[in-house]
Amino acid sequence: MSMFSATxxxxxxxxxxxxxxxxxxDAAFVGAAYLRLLGRPADPSGxxxxxxxxxxxxxxxxxxxxxxxxxxxxASATPWPLARATAHARLWPDQKRPNIRWRKRDxxxxxxxxxxxxxxxxxxxxxxxxxxxxxxxxxxxxxxxxSQLLDAVRLAYGHRWWRPRPRAVPAQLEQGGPAPSAxxxxxxxxxxxxxxxASRANAPLVCFTIGSARYLPFVRTLMASVREHHPSAxxxxxxxxxxxxxxxxxDAALFESIAACDIGVPCFDDMTLRYDITELSTAxxxxxxxxxxxxxxxxxxxxxxxxxxxxxxxxxxTERLEAGAAMVLTPHITAPLLGxxxxxxxxxxxSGVFNLGFMALRRSGSALAFLQWWADKLRTEALVDxxxxxxxxxxxxxxxxxxxxxxxxLHHPGCNVAYWNLSQRNVHRAADGQWKxxxxxxxxxxxxxxxxxQPQTLSRHQNRLSAGQLQAVQDLLQSYATEVIANGWLQSxxxxxxxxxxxxxxxxxxxxxxxxxxxxxxxxxxxxQGLSELLQQSASSTTRAPSGVVPLSPLMKLIHRQRxxxxxxxxLESPSGRADYSDWFHACAVPQYQLLDFLLLANRxxxxxxxxxxxx
Numbered sequence: 001m002s003m004f005s006a007t008x009x010x011x012x013x014x015x016x017x018x019x020x021x022x023x024x025x026d027a028a029f030v031g032a033a034y035l036r037l038l039g040r041p042a043d044p045s046g047x048x049x050x051x052x053x054x055x056x057x058x059x060x061x062x063x064x065x066x067x068x069x070x071x072x073x074x075a076s077a078t079p080w081p082l083a084r085a086t087a088h089a090r091l092w093p094d095q096k097r098p099n100i101r102w103r104k105r106d107x108x109x110x111x112x113x114x115x116x117x118x119x120x121x122x123x124x125x126x127x128x129x130x131x132x133x134x135x136x137x138x139x140x141x142x143x144x145x146x147s148q149l150l151d152a153v154r155l156a157y158g159h160r161w162w163r164p165r166p167r168a169v170p171a172q173l174e175q176g177g178p179a180p181s182a183x184x185x186x187x188x189x190x191x192x193x194x195x196x197x198a199s200r201a202n203a204p205l206v207c208f209t210i211g212s213a214r215y216l217p218f219v220r221t222l223m224a225s226v227r228e229h230h231p232s233a234x235x236x237x238x239x240x241x242x243x244x245x246x247x248x249x250x251d252a253a254l255f256e257s258i259a260a261c262d263i264g265v266p267c268f269d270d271m272t273l274r275y276d277i278t279e280l281s282t283a284x285x286x287x288x289x290x291x292x293x294x295x296x297x298x299x300x301x302x303x304x305x306x307x308x309x310x311x312x313x314x315x316x317x318t319e320r321l322e323a324g325a326a327m328v329l330t331p332h333i334t335a336p337l338l339g340x341x342x343x344x345x346x347x348x349x350x351s352g353v354f355n356l357g358f359m360a361l362r363r364s365g366s367a368l369a370f371l372q373w374w375a376d377k378l379r380t381e382a383l384v385d386x387x388x389x390x391x392x393x394x395x396x397x398x399x400x401x402x403x404x405x406x407x408x409x410l411h412h413p414g415c416n417v418a419y420w421n422l423s424q425r426n427v428h429r430a431a432d433g434q435w436k437x438x439x440x441x442x443x444x445x446x447x448x449x450x451x452x453x454q455p456q457t458l459s460r461h462q463n464r465l466s467a468g469q470l471q472a473v474q475d476l477l478q479s480y481a482t483e484v485i486a487n488g489w490l491q492s493x494x495x496x497x498x499x500x501x502x503x504x505x506x507x508x509x510x511x512x513x514x515x516x517x518x519x520x521x522x523x524x525x526x527x528x529q530g531l532s533e534l535l536q537q538s539a540s541s542t543t544r545a546p547s548g549v550v551p552l553s554p555l556m557k558l559i560h561r562q563r564x565x566x567x568x569x570x571x572l573e574s575p576s577g578r579a580d581y582s583d584w585f586h587a588c589a590v591p592q593y594q595l596l597d598f599l600l601l602a603n604r605x606x607x608x609x610x611x612x613x614x615x616x
Contacts, residue, residue: 020086022061026054027542028089029061031587035085037068039077041592044569047584062118066110088590091599092542115140119150205318206298208236208288210260210281211306212497213244216251217487218306221480223255225310234298238263238288240281242498260284263291267379267522272499273507273515273530275382280499282356282392283382286375293363305357307450308416309480311435311442316412317360325408326367328360329400330416335424341464343420350386352394357446358416359397366404373403379522413437418446419459428472435476447480452489455481502531505597511538513562514555538599539606542586550578556585559593 021032030050034042042050050067053059059067068074079085110118116136139149207226211219223235235255243259251257260280261268265287271280285303292301300321302314320328332348332355361367374396383390401407410416413425414437426438427445435442449459455477458470470477500507515534523530538555552560552572560566560581570584571577590596603609 020082024086024089025092025542027051027583027587028086028092030054030064031088031584031591032086033065033068034588035080035591036082037065037074037077037079038071039079041588042584044565044584044588047588048569048580051580051583062110065114069110069114085591088587088596090596091540091586091590091603110146112140113137115146115149203232203234204297204299205230205232206234206236206292206296206301207304208238208292208301209304209306209308210238210240210284210288212241212277212281212495212499213239214241214277214492214495214497215306217484217489217492220251220254220487221483222304222306222308222310224483226304227254229310229313234296236292238284240277240284240497240499258291263287267524269527269530270519270523270525271379272527273534274380274512274519276509276512277497277500279382279384279392282394283378285356285359285393286371286378289359289361289371290368290375293361293368298363300360300362302360303356303358304444305446305448307447308357308444309447309483310444312414312444314360314443316410316415316443320408320410321360321362323408324362324406326362326364326406327370327400327404328408328410329354329356329397330358330410331355332420333424334411334413334421337420337423337464339464342462343464348420351391353398354394354400355416355418355420355446356392356394356397357418357448358444364406366406370400370404380516380520412440412443414440414443416444416446417442418448419462419465420448422458422473423464423469427476429475445476445480447477450477450481452481452484502534502598503601505601506594507531507534508594508598510559510593510595511555511598514538514558517558518554532605535602535605538595538602539608540582540586540599540603541608542582543609549575550582552578552582556582556589559585559589 021029021036024032030047031042033050034040034047050059050064054061054064113133116133119136120132136149136152139145139152207223207230209219209222219237223237226233226235237255237257238260239257240260243257247257263284265271265284271283275283289301289303292298300318302317304310317328331353332351333345337344337348361371374393377396378393381390381396382392384392389395401409417425417427417437427442428436430436435445447459449461451457451460456467456470456474458465458473458477496506511534514537515530518533518537519530525533538553540553540556541551557572560570560572566581566584570581572581590599
């Protein structure tokens with residue numbers, strides 16, 4: 001087998017002279033070449049430069065490949081597999097392949113495995129065998145040996161011009177088959193649970209969390225710790241996902257599961273299109289507080305993020321509620337973050353004074369008034385948008401001390417310990433085996449950003465603490481990761497939530513941005529109506545209109561407006577600028593923004609022809 005395998009992977013630097021790549025239309029070829037060799041979508045100026053050279057006969061496909069392959073960036077790049085790099089070519093309906101002829105100087109511009117494949121393709125119109133690749137490998141890697149290798153190949157095989165041959169398109173791709181659907185939460189294997197204690201609807205204290213089916217392993221870990229330290233508390237999950245077909249008996253014994261669509265949120269369908277799963281889950285927090293207060297006799301409710309675990313009773317919290325506090329919040333930090341590393345004070349400033357992975361409320365007029373104001377804000381303004389001074393639900397709670405006079409700011413060092421404040425807190429295991437923070441008990445730890453497969457790094461969001469500095473908490477991190485894995489993390493970590501997909505296609509962030517532009521205020525429409533509108537506004541064609549003016553969809557215009565580099569490179573007021581931008585969008589924006597499946601669906605919805613060009 002040659003270096004260039006059937007799946008498009010390679011043993012070292014990718015070799016690329018293949019009909020699958022070289023036979024693509026010009027724009028698709030340039031976009032795929034960047035992905036295949038540099039491991040990234042082409043930047044607008046580079047794409048336009050290479051495309052102009054190719055169309056102006058200033059450079060051949062081989063010359064462009066050689067430029068990219070010999071660049072400094074290519075040496076450290078992680079190339080995309082061929083099938084993935086060329087998948088966007090399905091957006092070009094014309095299967096006519098360009099007339100490519102190899103010239104000797106084209107072949108001599110290559111090196112390594114690419115040189116071997118080009119030489120044999122040039123001479124024998126086929127890919128090299130494994131024996132041929134091995135036989136020529138040493139010579140192909142020697143500087144200045146290209147001519148010698150080419151002469152050897154020509155003598156062995158005779159000379160013929162090489163052209164890529166059309167290849168049959170698999171029936172599944174020809175029919176535009178949908179991407180495989182994500183596994184269902186109801187089919188996940190469940191580990192055995194311990195004692196089953198039913199939650200009590202009329203308990204004076206409610207502990208609840210919010211998450212999708214993907215977060216169920218974290219929810220199970222959290223709720224087991226709540227049951228351990230507050231066995232009489234009501235435990236509730238607001239499930240931001242489709243409810244499973246059959247309720248899991250062990251989960252039902254551990255916590256109540258309430259579907260987010262069932263708590264009476266106005267314009268709920270609008271929010272599922274406006275927000276990603278993180279934004280949506282945080283936006284529903286005040287609504288869940290209000291629902292719990294209205295549908296139970298609880299005196300207090302405590303929200304805890306799914307990735308929190310209790311290590312002791314929440315006494316520091318409940319004591320403040322019983323003393324008359326209407327709301328209890330924990331600040332991210334209680335002292336400046338000195339020195340280098342992330343997070344720093346500015347990072348905390350951008351994300352909010354208080355960490356809303358924890359929040360406690362007592363049934364009171366000031367708390368309910370704040371919840372109603374907060375819930376209204378989060379209908380459209382729970383975005384992660386630092387430029388707009390927004391970070392999910394958190395930035396709005398910077399107002400809480402001003403709006404809620406009986407608010408308590410909890411400074412207990414054992415509450416809400418996490419990567420953002422661990423450098424300021426002496427977490428250690430005492431002689432009796434209990435976890436302590438200084439001389440006080442560890443109440444709950446927030447494992448935000450922790451990867452259960454690599455718990456020793458603490459969080460993907462921090463670089464302030466090294467492995468050596470985390471040595472004292474390694475047992476804590478490892479034991480938590482073990483619990484989460486035992487609760488089904490390996491089976492659920494790849495789940496795609498119901499509100500992150502449309503007809504088995506991912507709804508990406510840029511598509512949600514288009515929805516927000518179409519509906520800046522809450523829209524009274526069903527999810528199906530919203531999705532239909534998004535598909536209609538996203539459909540795009542690589543075929544020129546009869547008038548010669550290239551049509552641009554609202555989605556294409558949105559991406560252009562969002563990026564100054566695109567505005568500088570492509571003038572949409574000129575026909576050539578529109579045409580070049582359309583080429584860049586379909587060849588580069590599609591893989592960069594992960595739009596292929598959604599655009600194929602949109603085009604089928606709008607009747608725009610799209611047929612596969614490659615066996616992706």
